[in-house]
Amino acid sequence: MINIENLSKYYGSHQVLKGINLQLAAGQVHGIVGENGAGKTTLFKCIAGLEDFEGSIQGDYKPLKNHLGLLPTDPFFFSKITGREYLQLLCNARHLPLPDLDEKNIFDLPLNQYAATYSTGMKKKLALTAILLQQNEVFILDEPFNGVDIQSNMVITEIIQQLRSLGKTLLISSHIFSTLNDTCDRIYLLKDGQFVRQAGRDEFADLEAEMRAFTVGDRVARLGLG
Amino acid sequence: MNPIRHYFQLQFTLLNRHISEFGLVPWLGYVLSVGLFIGLSFFLYYRTEYAPYLLLFGTFGAVLNLGERFRNDFIKTTYKTAECKKIRLLENSIIALPFLIILVVKKDYLAALATMLGAILMAFIQFSRSSNFTLPTPFNRCPFEFAVGFRKTFFFHLLAYFLVFMAITVGNFNLGVFSLILVFMVCLTYYSEMEATYFVWVHAQQPKLFLWNKIKTGLLYSTVLSLPIAVSLILFKPEYTHIIITFQLLGYAYLATFILAKYSAFPKNIGLPQSILLALCFTMPPLLLVAASLFYRQSTRSLQPILP
Numbered sequence: 260m261i262n263i264e265n266l267s268k269y270y271g272s273h274q275v276l277k278g279i280n281l282q283l284a285a286g287q288v289h290g291i292v293g294e295n296g297a298g299k300t301t302l303f304k305c306i307a308g309l310e311d312f313e314g315s316i317q318g319d320y321k322p323l324k325n326h327l328g329l330l331p332t333d334p335f336f337f338s339k340i341t342g343r344e345y346l347q348l349l350c351n352a353r354h355l356p357l358p359d360l361d362e363k364n365i366f367d368l369p370l371n372q373y374a375a376t377y378s379t380g381m382k383k384k385l386a387l388t389a390i391l392l393q394q395n396e397v398f399i400l401d402e403p404f405n406g407v408d409i410q411s412n413m414v415i416t417e418i419i420q421q422l423r424s425l426g427k428t429l430l431i432s433s434h435i436f437s438t439l440n441d442t443c444d445r446i447y448l449l450k451d452g453q454f455v456r457q458a459g460r461d462e463f464a465d466l467e468a469e470m471r472a473f474t475v476g477d478r479v480a481r482l483g484l485g
Numbered sequence: 486m487n488p489i490r491h492y493f494q495l496q497f498t499l500l501n502r503h504i505s506e507f508g509l510v511p512w513l514g515y516v517l518s519v520g521l522f523i524g525l526s527f528f529l530y531y532r533t534e535y536a537p538y539l540l541l542f543g544t545f546g547a548v549l550n551l552g553e554r555f556r557n558d559f560i561k562t563t564y565k566t567a568e569c570k571k572i573r574l575l576e577n578s579i580i581a582l583p584f585l586i587i588l589v590v591k592k593d594y595l596a597a598l599a600t601m602l603g604a605i606l607m608a609f610i611q612f613s614r615s616s617n618f619t620l621p622t623p624f625n626r627c628p629f630e631f632a633v634g635f636r637k638t639f640f641f642h643l644l645a646y647f648l649v650f651m652a653i654t655v656g657n658f659n660l661g662v663f664s665l666i667l668v669f670m671v672c673l674t675y676y677s678e679m680e681a682t683y684f685v686w687v688h689a690q691q692p693k694l695f696l697w698n699k700i701k702t703g704l705l706y707s708t709v710l711s712l713p714i715a716v717s718l719i720l721f722k723p724e725y726t727h728i729i730i731t732f733q734l735l736g737y738a739y740l741a742t743f744i745l746a747k748y749s750a751f752p753k754n755i756g757l758p759q760s761i762l763l764a765l766c767f768t769m770p771p772l773l774l775v776a777a778s779l780f781y782r783q784s785t786r787s788l789q790p791i792l793p
Contacts, residue, residue, distance in 0.1 A: 309558050335559040339502040351491045352563045
């Protein structure tokens with residue numbers, strides 16, 4: 260269990276997160292939805308210890324970062340590093356023996372090519388493979404389906420479900436509601452730095468309908484496309 | 486394997502790849518780099534009494550690069566806290582070491598101490614990414630080199646303006662000229678990396694017009710940054726107006742040549758042949774005429790397929 264209490268984050272005088280309270284239970288998948296700029300990535304960075312914040316994050320894993328696999332929206336790769344070297348680096352960083360990478364390369368990535376030359380989806384899949392090989396207990400996946408082909412989307416959905424069944428803690432953000440629908444136990448709607456709504460599995464359809472009505476509104480009509 | 490050792494072995498491999506892609510065998514790249522660094526450092530000492538400060542700034546500039554936000558976040562999330570600190574400390578120390586050696590050899594112990602302490606301190610300081618503050622620039626009409634570059638390097642321009650103020654206050658004309666050179670050198674760095682092909686492709690221009698517009702923008706915007714210094718120096722030492730104008734014109738010539746050199750390698754970054762020719766131009770300015778015309782021909786040829 261990870262318990263986030265009253266988490267606030269300021270950038271200068273601008274408050275990005277406003278007193279977030281969140282309990283992340285093991286063996287559950289927690290989804291976060293929200294518009295661009297709502298504060299999802301900032302929240303993830305706070306949990307990962309990449310940002311200072313007000314409030315507290317308590318959990319079973321100390322320090323959390325040593326048990327956390329963070330998949331950023333746009334993963335970082337050193338210039339001229341190959342996919343294989345990237346996986347080796349991340350395993351080695353956690354003092355793990357190097358597995359047979361060709362066998363573990365479930366997305367069939369060209370591991371001997373420079374990671375920087377990968378497409379958006381391939382970069383995401385490489386970074387995801389790396390944090391899976393690290394045998395983390397907690398996973399924060401920022402837009403894991405973004406730019407990924409439909410076949411790999413299915414594989415990622417299956418991976419998330421398996422991680423849940425293994426008792427791992429997962430926090431996911433996505434702009435594609437259906438992907439959260441398939442994977443999450445609970446979805447939180449983040450708006451202007453605070454959770455304005457949360458829903459269990461039986462309420463997902465209502466939440467999606469509410470978001471559609473609220474978000475779309477008359478915006479398209481305002482374009483006057485004819 | 487020990488994670489820290491593995492990290493540095495990997496960095497060494499990556500550096501070797503960079504040197505190889507630059508067209509050199511790695512050992513030769515290291516020998517040339519060391520030679521160039523020593524030569525340039527001694528040249529600085531020979532030309533100006535401000536050499537230790539320049540080396541100090543050089544160290545901080547290099548170390549700042551390693552503290553880049555995404556890179557730092559990656560290291561922080563990948564390694565345990567203690568390992569992360571060791572890695573950052575070692576990286577900064579390795580970068581600072583050559584500067585430190587030169588400063589010690591030249592008996593500038595205070596600057597050497599500042600170099601080492603600064604490098605160590607910067608390994609632990611988390612620069613705030615805070616702010617949604619956007620640094621305003623006068624370069625919005627023609628993005629992106631100067632708008633982006635200015636935001637990354639504005640402190641160098643502030644330093645140049647401070648130096649020219651000091652030059653006038655203490656009556657040191659050479660320092661004033663140095664600040665003018667500094668502004669142009671910083672502007673050259675705005676063209677050191679090739680943009681994504683898309684940002685060239687979007688232009689509805691043929692290569693000649695594209696290059697002309699790039700050069701025109703570069704000259705105009707470098708004037709915005711350098712003119713206050715040039716005018717201050719002319720007012721301060723009107724008898725040296727011809728020298729100031731010469732340096733201003735040389736700055737334009739180097740900038741234009743640099744822009745042409747950049748696109749002559751399109752879509753890759755500037756390689757070894759361009760770098761050698763540019764280095765020769767710095768030692769023999771008349772060579773600029775040859776280099777510029779050569780780079781111009783190569784640039785139009787390189788850009789032709791994407792800007793037909």
